[in-house]
Amino acid sequence: MTERTALRNIAWLVVWDGSRHVYLRDADLVFEGCEIVFIGEDYADRAERELNGEDLLVIPGLVDIHSHLSSEAIRKGITDETVSPGFWHSSLYEHLPVFDPLDDAGRMACLNVSMSELLLSGVTTVADLSPPFEGWLEALAESGMRAVIAPLFRDARWYTRNGHSLEYDWDEAAGRKAFRRAQRMIEQAISHPCGRISGMVSPSQVDTCGEELLRDSHAFAKESNLPWTIHAAQSVTEFLEMQRRHGTTPIQWLDDLGVLDERSTIAHCIFLDHHPWLHWTSQRDLGLLAETEATIAHCPTVFSRRGIALNTFGTYLDHGVRLAVGTDTYPHNMLDEVRTAAITARIAGQNVEDVTYLELFNAVTIAGANALGRDDIGRLAVGCKADFVCIDLNPPAMRPVREPLRTLLVVAADRAVRDVYVDGEQVVRDGTIQSVDHASALEHLQAAQEQMLGHVSERDWAGRTADVLAPMMLETVNSLD
DSSP: OOOEEEEEEEEEEEEEOSSSEEEEEEEEOOOOOOOEEEESSSOSSSSEEEEEOEEEEEEEEEEEEEEEETTTGGTTTTTTTTGGGGGTTTTTTTTTTTSSOOHHHHHHHHHHHHHHHHHTEEEEEEEEEOOOOHHHHHHHHHHEEEEEEEEOSSEEEEEESSSOOOOOEEEEEHHHHHHHHHHHHHHHHHTTTTTTEEOEEEEOBBTTTTTHHHHHHHHHHHHOOOOOOESSOOOOOHHHHHHHHHHSSSHHHHHHTTOSSSTTEEEESSSSOOOTTTTTSOOOHHHHHHHTTTTTEEEEHHHHHHTOOOOHHHHHTTTTTTEEEEEEEESSOOOHHHHHHHHHHHHHTTTTTTTHHHHHHIIIIHHHHTTTTTTSSSSOOOTTTTTTTEEEEGGGGSSOOOHHHHHIIIIIIIGGGEEEEEEEEEETTTTTEESSSSSHHHHHHHHHHHHHTHHHHHHHHTOOOOHHSOOOOOOSOOOOO
């Protein structure tokens, strides 16, 4: 028989009333197994396990719609301030191919560190866009997270020989083979005994996939009732390349192919035809995204490091575009990501009213769940999954307590995360990961990064070292004499 747990007298409980998140004060939340069975006041029955929520804010588990768990953590301390003037300072073309794990051990270290960061910031569901590697599914399952694997595949790889022009090495047969492998992996994920892993069809980038691969992958997603995702409109270089090839914007080309619809999540959709860096004239992209009901995966941190911003979060909402949020890069901290999204939107829009924290909270809960085709996560209601986060109201960063959810997002962030439950199982207790050996993962990540740094000049088009591509902030001296 499944154990029933009652979290009683929750000071502030964020619940779903059928159309919106609302506060419920001094309430009880009861779950049995993986499902919420009661929300309200004074639960009458006795549960097998009784917990006290008097000093808690309880919120739904957050949904990370776009992340690269097997690669980004290794770049910490490296790509924070790198520049690439030949590619409008996108890090995609010169830096990411160079600063990448050398082997599966490095990828596993990245994965375990990234999952730990996500759980500690209240994420219970993550979409992981990664190249398949040995042990990927099992590590996701063991973490206790609700994971959506998105095995990457493409027809071409990009490379540069001079730091300012991009070339493509096309191999459609390899792209088709990778697509078949992704299909098999998704089937394995869905049938995994943990019951928490599902799949997402993920052709890598709009400029590295041909028309046939995009149409066929979207058709597979539709036939299998799966979400579909792709990177598009993520750099000026890509925008101009698609214009050169097809005489249209990346978004308009995807629409011409018929792959934009309610199951499509497009990352990162910054360089649309209204973006001021492009000085374009068509002004159609926002309308197409709204009309097709596609979702944008907005990942502000990685782009703000390059001085790049969505123009703007509020503008997209005003046009009826759906937006969810992903972490994409290190640190995989969704609460920090929300704050960065608010700040960049208000600065880019030159308007404090460009976006509200409520709109952003909806983006990291309901919108992410909807993009994945789920109505049982991203909200707390009877019948939904028992995925929730307990926020401690006692830390100085949360006090005084007047508007606790906004205080969490604006001030306290992950410092106030006490406990995290996924599928009714506790994966974070008193701010400590229970399902991943975080300390060991960090040690392995250190070793993997050091190994990677020894091969940078072999991977870089100009033979540059890590210290040239990513200089240290301070000079190291031998002595003060």
